[in-house]
Amino acid sequence: MPQLETPSISRRDLMAASAASVAASAAPLSTEAAVPDPQAPVLAKVSFEVNGQAQTLELDTRTTLLDALREHLKLTGTKKGCDHGQCGACTVIVDGRRINACLTLAVMHEGDRVTTIEGLGSPDRLHPMQAAFVKHDGYQCGYCTPGQICSAVAVLDEIKAGIPSHASLDLTAAPEVSSDELRERMSGNICRCGAYSNIVEAITEVAGRTA
Known part of the structure; x- marks a missing residue:
């Protein structure tokens, strides 16, 4: 009975075959669908009016109104203080009402009218509230001043409209x-800095009353 011949395979051929097998198993299938990155931002367009000018931005939906103003529109007058809605440095006026810009998402303000400190006045034409803050030294370091002024302007509008500050007040x-x-x-x-008394004096002057 004839004997079967044992195939002759060299060590080099064996290693080459093994390497090819590993490479084939590691290669991704061309038909496999790409897995989306869960960290990729979701973008959305938002259009609103800022200081009288129409603006359209494409933003990460997690972008706050504060960051949209500062980082995308370069309106750095609005300050980032605590970034938790506790200090008021980021106060702006939206559709006539003061809000903390750090607590609201930019995409929530489609079609709104936003006014920042830059929109209230300019160095050569100050808003009456800005002029009163200068006159009465309503600031020291100045970091909170933009938010203070925006809030003060809105406060006088609230009073004029008869909006109470709390339930017990009867205007x-x-x-x-x-x-x-x-x-x-x-x-x-x-x-x-503790300039509260001067701030009240400035608001009182603009309101036309005696403190």
Whole structure:
């Protein structure tokens, strides 16, 4: 009975075959679908009016209004303080109401009218509230001042519209708002330098009342 011949395979051929097998198994299938990156940002367009000018931005949907103003529109007058809605440095006026820009997403303000400190006045044409802050030294380091001024402008509009600052206040019974009332309304804006009395004096002058 004839004997079967044992195939002759060299060590080099064996190693080459093994390497080819490993490479084939590691290669991804061409028909395999790409897995989306869970960390990739979701982008969305938002259009709004900022200081009287129409703006359209394509933003990560997680972008705050504060970061949209500062980082994308370069309106750095609005300051980032605590970034948790506790200091008021980022206060802007949206559709006539003051808000903390760090607590709201930019994409939530489609079609809104946003006013920042740059939109209230300019160095050669100050808003009356800006001029009053200068006159009464309503600032020291100045970091909180943009938010203070935006909030103060909105406070006087709230008073004019008869909007109470808390449930117990009756503006019909006390049309002349006191210094204490102004302080209460402005309590969301913190001045670490402690210029509160001067701030109240500035707001009082613009309101046309005596503190």
